[in-house]
Amino acid sequence: MKKGAKSGPIWALGTMSGTSLDGVDAAMVLTDGETIAEFGPHAYRPYNEAERQTIRAALGQWPEGAAVPAAAEVVESAHAEVLARFAGADLIGFHGQTLAHDPGGRGTHQCGDGAVLAEVLGLPVVWDFRTTDVAMGGQGAPLAPFFHQACARFIRADRPLAFLNLGGVGNLTWVDPGVTQPDAPGALLAFDTGPANAPINDLMLARLGLPQDEGGAMAASGRVHEDLVEAFLTHPYFYKMPPKSLDRNDFRAALVAMDALPTQDAAATLTALAAACVARGAEHFPRPVERLLVTGGGRHNAVMMRELAARLACPVEPVEAAGLNGDMLEAQAFAYLAVRVMRGMPTSCPSTTGVPAAVGGGQISRP
Numbered sequence: 001m002k003k004g005a006k007s008g009p010i011w012a013l014g015t016m017s018g019t020s021l022d023g024v025d026a027a028m029v030l031t032d033g034e035t036i037a038e039f040g041p042h043a044y045r046p047y048n049e050a051e052r053q054t055i056r057a058a059l060g061q062w063p064e065g066a067a068v069p070a071a072a073e074v075v076e077s078a079h080a081e082v083l084a085r086f087a088g089a090d091l092i093g094f095h096g097q098t099l100a101h102d103p104g105g106r107g108t109h110q111c112g113d114g115a116v117l118a119e120v121l122g123l124p125v126v127w128d129f130r131t132t133d134v135a136m137g138g139q140g141a142p143l144a145p146f147f148h149q150a151c152a153r154f155i156r157a158d159r160p161l162a163f164l165n166l167g168g169v170g171n172l173t174w175v176d177p178g179v180t181q182p183d184a185p186g187a188l189l190a191f192d193t194g195p196a197n198a199p200i201n202d203l204m205l206a207r208l209g210l211p212q213d214e215g216g217a218m219a220a221s222g223r224v225h226e227d228l229v230e231a232f233l234t235h236p237y238f239y240k241m242p243p244k245s246l247d248r249n250d251f252r253a254a255l256v257a258m259d260a261l262p263t264q265d266a267a268a269t270l271t272a273l274a275a276a277c278v279a280r281g282a283e284h285f286p287r288p289v290e291r292l293l294v295t296g297g298g299r300h301n302a303v304m305m306r307e308l309a310a311r312l313a314c315p316v317e318p319v320e321a322a323g324l325n326g327d328m329l330e331a332q333a334f335a336y337l338a339v340r341v342m343r344g345m346p347t348s349c350p351s352t353t354g355v356p357a358a359v360g361g362g363q364i365s366r367p
Contacts, residue, residue, distance in 0.1 A: 028086060096127060
């Protein structure tokens with residue numbers, strides 16, 4: 001355990017600002033970094049359109065990018081605003097905003113300075129969770145799997161199950177809850193599945209000036225072009241063995257392929273594509289799962305959920321069916337991971353990010 005870290009469960013406050021650019025989630029978790037004792041209060045702070053445009057202008061840029069300082073200022077101020085609403089936290093887990101992700105190349109870049117938040121909020125802040133994993137040869141993503149394993153134990157699962165997060169990109173975590181240590185062989189397998197909400201959101205913004213396909217209404221009125229879905233699944237990414245990860249913009253070609261389609265058909269096809277990517281990913285599960293629990297914004301899309309149910313051979317349910325909060329699961333994950341970092345515990349391992357050995361990431365900034 002690191003010097004100055006309390007023993008036993010502590011209240012951690014985690015945040016997430018995802019690639020869908022909707023806003024900041026914040027949530028508290030009482031945890032010792034291994035088990036979850038209790039879930040606490042949570043809050044959401046949406047970005048306004050001007051803030052969203054400022055962040056969008058910096059997507060794909062590295063720290064020296066011209067648009068990065070303005071984006072970082074938006075991210076830091078929005079996080080400070082929502083985090084200030086909470087009381088009783090012992091530390092903060094701050095993910096920041098991913099602008100670029102290139103494991104094996106330039107690395108990974110989340111904008112937002114945890115030291116700034118530590119000064120503003122007067123609490124220790126754990127941040128920069130992904131850099132160490134990438135520097136050690138890992139993908140740096142996904143990072144929620146260790147938390148998913150704790151969630152499986154919290155809901156008393158006794159057979160393998162999977163968590164599917166549908167944010168800008170989709171990612172899957174296969175969990176065997178019978179293995180108690182997340183970095184033990186056979187406990188977890190995690191990887192990004194492919195595009196999820198990002199291309200749908202980009203389509204709606206470009207065509208209609210809307211941030212998303214609310215509830216899947218546009219997709220519901222369109223026709224799926226299965227030939228385009230099948231063509232897309234020939235991309236080399238789908239032939240790679242997991243663990244593997246993606247950047248939000250790795251599949252821009254999916255949008256280009258929609259150019260000739262009416263908006264309804266494009267939305268329907270992109271929604272079906274997201275589900276088809278998940279089904280292709282499920283082929284990598286070590287053993288069949290009892291259920292697949294869906295978290296993230298995509299679970300509110302009724303067409304997406306129907307497509308998943310049609311393409312997968314297991315029950316597909318929102319995580320709320322297991323008593324969890326799908327809007328806050330990623331924020332809760334970074335609360336949980338912050339405690340692990342503070343206590344010198346690993347946050348990723350070979351079966352989650354492909355890193356050669358279990359590693360703990362994160363910087364700690366104190367006020």
